[in-house]
Amino acid sequence: MSFMFRTMYRLGFKPWDSGVTPPELKEIIEGPDARAPGKALDLGCGTGTNAIYMAQHGWEVTAIDFVPRAIAMAKAKAAAAKVAPRLIRGDxxxxxxxGVGGGYTLVFDLGCLHSIPQARRDAYAAGVTKAAAPGADFLVWGFYARPSPVINARLTKEEVEQLFSKAWEIVRVWGGEQSDRFPGRWYHLRRR
Ligand SMILES: C[S@@+](CC[C@H](N)C(=O)[O-])C[C@H]1O[C@@H](n2cnc3c(N)ncnc32)[C@H](O)[C@@H]1O
Structure with a gap:
């Protein structure tokens, strides 16, 4: 999987990299019930659009991606935006x-978990659960069905429940209506 993403970044083929922060994250950061800025973790941060956005709104951001080119691009974008999220190349x-530490009050994953191999998803869940503070928000987006045979990414609601329901309350699940362009769905979880 790492090889595939590295290749895509090398070829400049990264259709997810819209440069636009989704309204679902903006709601948490700037909406009527905006959370007080704290520590945020962006998992699979790509070129850093959302890590930079959160840093611009006063959050202490740690953002991780395993593709060196993605992290390099994120660093350049952050420098241009004059913010300094902690950008880590890693799994x-x-x-x-x-060494990401703990106490995160917001965890964000836009399109990373759904491509993690099944055998590593328990480790992902354990790490996120350990890093999050009680009451933390966790916003995840993933394909609930493979959008095409060549895209190996899928995350079902049942799997989210199985991975997280012990330590997280599932606050809301939405998306996937027929009008959506992709078979994707948002999950909002809250750390117990
Ligand atoms: C679909 S892209 C989304 C990127 C970013 N969240 C965005 O919305 O622009 C998924 C990202 O997750 C990264 N990724 C996938 N599996 C990972 C892993 N196990 N550890 C770190 N990064 C990972 C990929 O390199 C890629 O940048």
Missing amino acids: VTRLDDL
């Missing part, structure tokens, strides 16, 4: 090894 299923 989000090994958060302990990366």
Whole structure:
């Protein structure tokens, strides 16, 4: 999987990299019930659009991606935006090894967990659960069905429940209506 993402970044083929922060994250950061800025963790941060956005809104951001080119691009974008999220090249299923620490009040994953191999998803869940503070928000987006045979990414609601329901309350699940362009769905979880 790492090889595939590295190749895509090398070829400049990164259709997810819209440069636009989704309204679902903006709601948490700037909406009527905006959370007080704290520590945020962006898992599979790509070129850093959302890590930079959160840093611009006063959050202390740690953002991780395993593709060196993605992290380099994120660093350049952050420097241009004059913010300094902590950008780490590493595997989000090994958060302990990366020394990310704990106390995160917001965890964000836009399109990373759904492509993590099944065998590593328990490790991902354990790491995220350990890093999050009680009451933390966790916003995840993933394909609930493979959008095409060549895209190996899928995350079902049942799997989210199985991975997280012990330590997290599932606050809301939405998306996937027929009008959506992709078979994707948002999950909002809250750390117990
Ligand atoms: C679909 S892209 C989304 C990137 C970013 N969240 C965005 O919305 O622009 C998924 C990202 O997750 C990264 N990724 C996938 N598995 C990972 C892992 N195990 N550890 C770290 N990064 C990972 C990929 O390199 C890629 O940048």
